Amino acid sequence: MTQINLKNPAKRSADNAKVKTKAKKRYLKAKKERRKQRKTSHTVLNQEPSSELDAEETQEVVNPISPLAGRTSHEETKLDEGPAHERPRKRRKVGINEAYSDVEESPAKEATLREERNFADTLSTAEGALPIFPLPKRPDAPSRSVLALQGQDKALIEAELVDPRKTTSLEGIGLGERTRKQLKGLGIQELFAVQTAVIPFLLSDKTQHSLYLPHAPPRDLCVSAPTGSGKTLAYVVPIVEILTTRVVTRLRALIVLPTRDLVTQVRETFEEVAKGRGLKIGTATGQHSFAHEQAQLIADKSASLQGGSSKVDILICTPGRLMDHLNSSPNFSLQHLRFLVVDEADRLLAQSFQDWLAQVLAATRPTPPIGETVDVRAPNALPTPDALAPAFLHLLRNVPQIHTSHNEKKEPSCQKLLFSATLPRDPAKIVALNLREPKYLIVQDSVKGSTEDADEAIMDVVMERFTMPASLKEHMIVCETSQKPLILFYLIHTHGVRNAIIFTKSAESTTRLVQLFQFFESSRLSSQTSPEDEGKVVIQPYSSDLNPSDRKTVLEKFKRQEIHILVCSDLISRGIDITHVSHVISYDAPVDMRKYVHRVGRTARAGREGHAWTLVEDQEARHFKSMMREAGHLDTIKRMRVHEKDLSPLTPHYETALESLKHVYVRS
Numbered sequence: 001m002t003q004i005n006l007k008n009p010a011k012r013s014a015d016n017a018k019v020k021t022k023a024k025k026r027y028l029k030a031k032k033e034r035r036k037q038r039k040t041s042h043t044v045l046n047q048e049p050s051s052e053l054d055a056e057e058t059q060e061v062v063n064p065i066s067p068l069a070g071r072t073s074h075e076e077t078k079l080d081e082g083p084a085h086e087r088p089r090k091r092r093k094v095g096i097n098e099a100y101s102d103v104e105e106s107p108a109k110e111a112t113l114r115e116e117r118n119f120a121d122t123l124s125t126a127e128g129a130l131p132i133f134p135l136p137k138r139p140d141a142p143s144r145s146v147l148a149l150q151g152q153d154k155a156l157i158e159a160e161l162v163d164p165r166k167t168t169s170l171e172g173i174g175l176g177e178r179t180r181k182q183l184k185g186l187g188i189q190e191l192f193a194v195q196t197a198v199i200p201f202l203l204s205d206k207t208q209h210s211l212y213l214p215h216a217p218p219r220d221l222c223v224s225a226p227t228g229s230g231k232t233l234a235y236v237v238p239i240v241e242i243l244t245t246r247v248v249t250r251l252r253a254l255i256v257l258p259t260r261d262l263v264t265q266v267r268e269t270f271e272e273v274a275k276g277r278g279l280k281i282g283t284a285t286g287q288h289s290f291a292h293e294q295a296q297l298i299a300d301k302s303a304s305l306q307g308g309s310s311k312v313d314i315l316i317c318t319p320g321r322l323m324d325h326l327n328s329s330p331n332f333s334l335q336h337l338r339f340l341v342v343d344e345a346d347r348l349l350a351q352s353f354q355d356w357l358a359q360v361l362a363a364t365r366p367t368p369p370i371g372e373t374v375d376v377r378a379p380n381a382l383p384t385p386d387a388l389a390p391a392f393l394h395l396l397r398n399v400p401q402i403h404t405s406h407n408e409k410k411e412p413s414c415q416k417l418l419f420s421a422t423l424p425r426d427p428a429k430i431v432a433l434n435l436r437e438p439k440y441l442i443v444q445d446s447v448k449g450s451t452e453d454a455d456e457a458i459m460d461v462v463m464e465r466f467t468m469p470a471s472l473k474e475h476m477i478v479c480e481t482s483q484k485p486l487i488l489f490y491l492i493h494t495h496g497v498r499n500a501i502i503f504t505k506s507a508e509s510t511t512r513l514v515q516l517f518q519f520f521e522s523s524r525l526s527s528q529t530s531p532e533d534e535g536k537v538v539i540q541p542y543s544s545d546l547n548p549s550d551r552k553t554v555l556e557k558f559k560r561q562e563i564h565i566l567v568c569s570d571l572i573s574r575g576i577d578i579t580h581v582s583h584v585i586s587y588d589a590p591v592d593m594r595k596y597v598h599r600v601g602r603t604a605r606a607g608r609e610g611h612a613w614t615l616v617e618d619q620e621a622r623h624f625k626s627m628m629r630e631a632g633h634l635d636t637i638k639r640m641r642v643h644e645k646d647l648s649p650l651t652p653h654y655e656t657a658l659e660s661l662k663h664v665y666v667r668s
């Protein structure tokens, strides 16, 4: 045993040196040996077996050498751990050979250790060697699309994509002979993409043609398709087709729209398609007195009828007036509804209108009986045999309870159909509709069939990157605020614009612009040598300031092209279908993308060409461009430039018009 001199530090250090030298020698020897061993194992490792046989041979040659052959894996594990247990060491990464390097033992023990080292080497070379684990990898961050789709309706993610170029003939998609004839009479030779997808979904399964489907209720449908793509006929045609089978008039289809103008327009479409079918169509918009509407809609107000009473099969309405009838019209019932259509769904779902949606949905569902019930055995208890819809029959308490298949749970048969060019992405809004196994149909341009395209299209809906009609040409004109009216007048005259709709930000702005334009026209025409009326542009306001009948007259004149240009606020930016509109001009730039989509959608309808121009004031340019960029639309909208010198011939008339307008405002 080595003595350590505690008294003499110099001697102590010499002793230490001696001890160290011995230990160092042993260490160097062990190291040399290790290196030798490693060299051998490295060569073996690098010698990849040329065949399976080689690999097996390697194992067979190696294993018999090991003195540990035949030991249990448990014993082997213990042995590997041995040195580490014997002496606590600094924590560092060690190779299997290094694990033995710090051990100072007797030659006999060293021989054992050498054998063990050999065994460790065999382990590293043989099959079943200690596995080399790959370094842990940081998982990839979820993509934007994955994040965007989180929390979205599963049905939306699995939406069916429809190519907008797809058309189909009227035959073979479940339409009856009469409907086909009717459509041909309306000039419809083939069905547009959205119709080719929606009509078969609603009609191809004959079992779904029934008016009541309490045991196999139909799936609901959400449709996103560009403006002017024919969404109205997509729901009008199947509703007419299915309701034609009805015998008794009940309120079976309810179409909810955001404005009176749209109610009138959709009513016209229903009347054209349902002509000669005996279906009764009604509207409720508040345009007439409440009593008048009740008289139009309800057949029997005198008695309280559990099954309700209706004079119409189809009711087209605005949500406000619908609420009035639901709350205050006796016998106005939604229990027989087979279809609930929410057109311009995003707009309607965004507005609460006395929580109209929740109330309508509640009215389509049966409620547990409360209070007084009807004794069906009493004479005249049920006014008509089919007064109650199947899902509501349990309300008749005194019916003897005999268990039959009819006691099975009965669902309301109402099928919800949602349509919009800008379907809401907010899942909460969709959830509020309580949709039944909803199916999503998306009419989207980028469909090439690949999964990536499909995902991209769904992402577009989720991210609110809306699809525009393919035949639409879009331009923006960035200008100074003071120049805006003059630039507008210049564009109208140089491009010979007629059949246009100009959008402003308010009714007041509409009135002012129309007056200014009319003064401008007077000045311009008075200066020309040709007869005054030649080349006159007829411009009219269309705003909430007009009463409903005046609005109707203006719209009709515009449709007949007696008025060339309509100036309006966003009152008619949605849904209005005037096929000959060639230009949509946003005199005041829209502040959000939805508004933009619906405004420009008043042109380029049903595959026709159309132009959309947006005047953007200098200070608005940044917001407008970033809005377009976010919507993935900045590349599509082109810049149009108007030079100062082009405006100069019109400047005197513009100045005169400004002067005249000033007088008007001073006087008033």
Ligand SMILES: Nc1ncnc2c1ncn2[C@@H]1O[C@H](COP(=O)(O)OP(=O)(O)OP(=O)(O)O)[C@@H](O)[C@H]1O
Residues within 6 Å of the ligand: 187, 188, 189, 190, 191, 192, 195, 225, 226, 227, 228, 229, 230, 231, 232, 233, 420, 421, 574, 575, 576, 577, 579, 601, 605, 606
């Ligand atoms: N199959 C068809 N063949 C010819 N014209 C059609 C066809 N389907 C619809 N149209 C016409 O296309 C025009 C646009 O239809 P519709 O008003 O239904 O569009 P939309 O998709 O509802 O548009 P928006 O989103 O602006 O309300 C209408 O004039 C309609 O008559």
